[in-house]
Amino acid sequence: MSVLFTFPGQGAQKPGMLHTLPDHPETARTLAEASAALSRDVLALDSEDALRSTVAVQLGLLVAGVATARVLAAHEAAPKMVAGLSIGAWPAAVTAGVLAFSDAVRLVELRGRLMEDAYPSGYGMTAIGGLTRQQLEPLVARVHGPGSEVYLANLNAPRQVVIAGAGAALDAVAALALGQGAQRAERLAVPVPSHCELLDEQARTLACAMDQVALERPRIAWISSSLARALFDGRRIGADLAANMARPVLWADTVRHAWERGARLAVEMPSGSVLTKLTAPAFPDGVAISCEGTRLDSLVAAVRQAGNA
Structure with a gap:
């Protein structure tokens, strides 16, 4: 039985997501490294006001994921494979040993800034539940056009799809979807149009920056949520990381791939439990749990037991 960290x-x-990380030397080390790479205190990034910035959000999720994975590893509770949704692919790559944490911090800061500068307002993402991709595609096609850009972005589950684009276009598709039987249409706390061609130029800029850092073969399986398969070459992973902001997320297929590779315990790094809820149905004979709300000793015991099974 294998363990997957998501x-x-x-x-x-x-808010406060970095201040509530485990009180542990590995947490302190991670926070110190991030602050040094940024030349400012990373703990200032998790206030409610700070988290209005895409840059702060992405850095916060990177730091929280790496710190928690390091804490678990220090207790001999390490995964055999990792996967991340969107920005989550970056802490997954650090955990797999693909790139240095300090390099990831600097690149993620650039990633967030490129996205935020390109789309400071008027764009975003909406989650639609209750319709399949096939049902939603024609509704997106009806709305999409010049000045009304909207795209399928995240294929999170068979009946949970996220769309990205201009605000008015998102609202128009949401209204059509609800009229066609969707159970919900919820604007997400993501103020940029991720995972569609609107970010192609920014992805190319990030790829040039990625070319300047050292990339290693992963020590464990790193699964791309853009391709829904494991990659084992450092440069290919680097290219995938740079491009993923402009590519759809295939989360349902990614989790299925992890299950097919033997994963039976999926542990979600902070913050939240969204991935746990999405992953659980794909693990019919396994378990999906989140770090949030679970005691550290319980997490360690679960990972060790699954790893030894």
Whole structure:
């Protein structure tokens, strides 16, 4: 039985998320390294006001994911594979040993700034529940056009799809979806149009920056949520990390791939439990749990037991 660590994407952030990390030397080390790489105190990034910034959100999720994975590893509770949704792919790559944490901090800061500068307002993402991709595609096609850009972005579950684009276009698709039987249409706390071609130019800029850092072969399986398969070459992973802001997320297929590779315990890193809820149905003979709300000793015991099974 294998253990999968999952790392959430933007929208999972919460005020105080860095201040509530485990009181542990590995947490302190991670916070210190991040602050040094940023030349400012990373703990200033998790206030309610700070988290209005895409840059702060993405850095916060990176730091929280790496710190928690390090704490668990220090207790001999490490995964055999990792996967992350959107920005979550970056702490997953650090945990797998693909790139240095300090490099990830600097690149994620650039990633967030590129996205935020390109779309400071008027754009975002909406989650639609209750319709399949096939049912939603024609509704998106009816609305999409010049000045009304909207795209399928995250295929999170068979009947949970996230769309990205201009605010008015998101609202128009949401109204059509609810009229066609969707159970909900909820605007997410993501103020940029992630995972669609609107971010192609920004992804190319980030790829140039990625070329300047060292990338290693992963020590454990790193599963791309853009391709829904494991990658084992450092440069290919780097290219995937740079491009993922402009590519749809195939989360349901990614989790299925992890299950097919033997994962039976999925542990979600902070913050939140969104991925746990999405992953559980794909693990019919396994378990999905989140770090949030679970005692550290319980997490360690669960990972060790699954790893030894």
